[in-house]
Amino acid sequence: MHKMxxxxxxxxxxxxxxxxxxxxxxxxxPPWGHVNAMFVLLSLLLLVGESGMVVWIAFASHFILELxxxxxxxxxxxxxxxxxxxxxxxxxxxxxxxxxxxxxxxxLIGVALYRLLxxxxxxxxxxxxxxxxxxxxxxxxxxxWEMLLTSVATGAFYILLARPFRKKRLALxxxxxx
Amino acid sequence: MxxxxxxxxxxxxxxxxxxxVLHAAGFLRPVEAIxxxxxxxxxxxxxxxxTREARDLAPGSVCMPGExxxxxVLLLEEENESLRKQLGFLERxxxxxxxxxxxxxxxxxxxxxxxxxxxxxxxxxxxxxxIVDDGILIGKIARAEEDVAIIxxxxxxxxxxxxxxxxxDRSIGIVEGGYGLSVRMNxxxxxxxxxxxxxxxxxxxxxxxxxxxxxxxIEAVEREAYQPFQRAVLATRAKLSRVAFVSVLLTxxxx
Numbered sequence: 001m002h003k004m005x006x007x008x009x010x011x012x013x014x015x016x017x018x019x020x021x022x023x024x025x026x027x028x029x030p031p032w033g034h035v036n037a038m039f040v041l042l043s044l045l046l047l048v049g050e051s052g053m054v055v056w057i058a059f060a061s062h063f064i065l066e067l068x069x070x071x072x073x074x075x076x077x078x079x080x081x082x083x084x085x086x087x088x089x090x091x092x093x094x095x096x097x098x099x100x101x102x103x104x105x106x107x108l109i110g111v112a113l114y115r116l117l118x119x120x121x122x123x124x125x126x127x128x129x130x131x132x133x134x135x136x137x138x139x140x141x142x143x144x145w146e147m148l149l150t151s152v153a154t155g156a157f158y159i160l161l162a163r164p165f166r167k168k169r170l171a172l173x174x175x176x177x178x
Numbered sequence: 179m180x181x182x183x184x185x186x187x188x189x190x191x192x193x194x195x196x197x198x199v200l201h202a203a204g205f206l207r208p209v210e211a212i213x214x215x216x217x218x219x220x221x222x223x224x225x226x227x228x229t230r231e232a233r234d235l236a237p238g239s240v241c242m243p244g245e246x247x248x249x250x251v252l253l254l255e256e257e258n259e260s261l262r263k264q265l266g267f268l269e270r271x272x273x274x275x276x277x278x279x280x281x282x283x284x285x286x287x288x289x290x291x292x293x294x295x296x297x298x299x300x301x302x303x304x305x306x307x308x309i310v311d312d313g314i315l316i317g318k319i320a321r322a323e324e325d326v327a328i329i330x331x332x333x334x335x336x337x338x339x340x341x342x343x344x345x346x347d348r349s350i351g352i353v354e355g356g357y358g359l360s361v362r363m364n365x366x367x368x369x370x371x372x373x374x375x376x377x378x379x380x381x382x383x384x385x386x387x388x389x390x391x392x393x394x395x396i397e398a399v400e401r402e403a404y405q406p407f408q409r410a411v412l413a414t415r416a417k418l419s420r421v422a423f424v425s426v427l428l429t430x431x432x433x
Binding site for chain 2: 015021055074076138139
């Protein structure tokens with residue numbers, strides 16, 4: 001029973017993450033709507049759960065986002081998954097602890113890497129003849145807001161959650177651990 | 179000897195690459211269809227709330243017991259008016275069309291798009307024009323799956339529409355997006371007189387795009403000496419942040 005609940009919680013959790021990402025994007029006025037709610041939630045999951053499982057949750061969430069994008073398939077999936085993988089490594093091997101500055105820095109660097117990979121993928125697709133717009137001035141502004149708001153939101157939520165989760169770790173399914 | 183991190187990176191790369199290949203081959207269609215059905219419902223719910231807020235309704239409107247909510251009545255009136263205009267336009271033009279609810283919009287910074295709940299099973303295909311109200315063009319279908327489609331709005335960076343200015347010369351040009359919220363008409367011959375206030379419509383010179391769909395009105399004209407073409411900045415007629423219902427004209431289109 002416990003295992004069944006644990007297994008069901010994963011797909012529902014992934015859909016929940018996508019739902020909150022869409023809700024933040026649609027409901028918040030600009031520039032607040034540029035916050036990457038998916039990265040906020042995944043970063044918090046990483047900080048609280050300390051599990052590499054978050055990479056596969058990112059993979060699934062970004063796969064769902066791909067279904068609604070006009071960019072070539074794979075751009076969002078590749079960028080999102082590898083950015084989270086880098087965030088996990090950063091947390092495990094560089095910051096190595098749960099602290100308020102980790103909560104700010106990990107999503108900041110994670111989103112920067114995500115957008116770097118995203119832009120590089122689009123430019124490569126363009127070089128191969130796939131028609132893709134790249135309004136770099138507009139994108140630079142949006143990326144800046146996204147990095148700032150995502151890191152501030154993650155830090156703020158982490159500080160709120162720090163006390164109840166100080167000595168606890170979120171039990172994430174251990175299959176497919178990274 | 180490979181380190182654990184290298185093995186992990188290789189493993190993740192293989193899974194991502196396999197997913198992309200399987201998608202391209204079409205093997206993931208059933209999974210994608212099931213996923214879309216679930217997410218579409220959630221997206222539609224949130225989008226409805228977002229467009230309701232975008233209509234600048236006064237918060238906390240007082241409602242007397244037994245009286246209908248004033249906000250809900252206003253929304254219904256607006257939606258009724260929009261639908262009547264669309265129906266009237268379609269009857270006058272005698273074109274085949276399908277109505278659709280807008281259930282979401284783009285969340286990525288690249289692209290200005292809307293998501294609708296009609297797809298290939300309803301006859302929707304890439305390149306077909308999408309209108310609101312009385313034949314006001316808002317964009318084209320960029321991508322169509324079985325039961326959803328993505329509209330590429332006029333303000334999208336990749337949007338290009340062949341257009342005509344309703345001036346004495348009936349100047350032709352290309353309406354392009356990618357300038358933030360505004361759109362521009364490029365490649366207007368320099369010697370032809372265009373002025374702020376002129377209406378711009380589709381020229382009908384593009385496959386699948388009928389003549390006469392209203393795009394917008396010229397706000398400003400940009401001319402440079404010794405250039406063969408001039409440009410115009412347009413204001414679109416439709417308020418793209420508040421679109422709830424659209425009609426897709428089922429033309430034989432190709433992007």
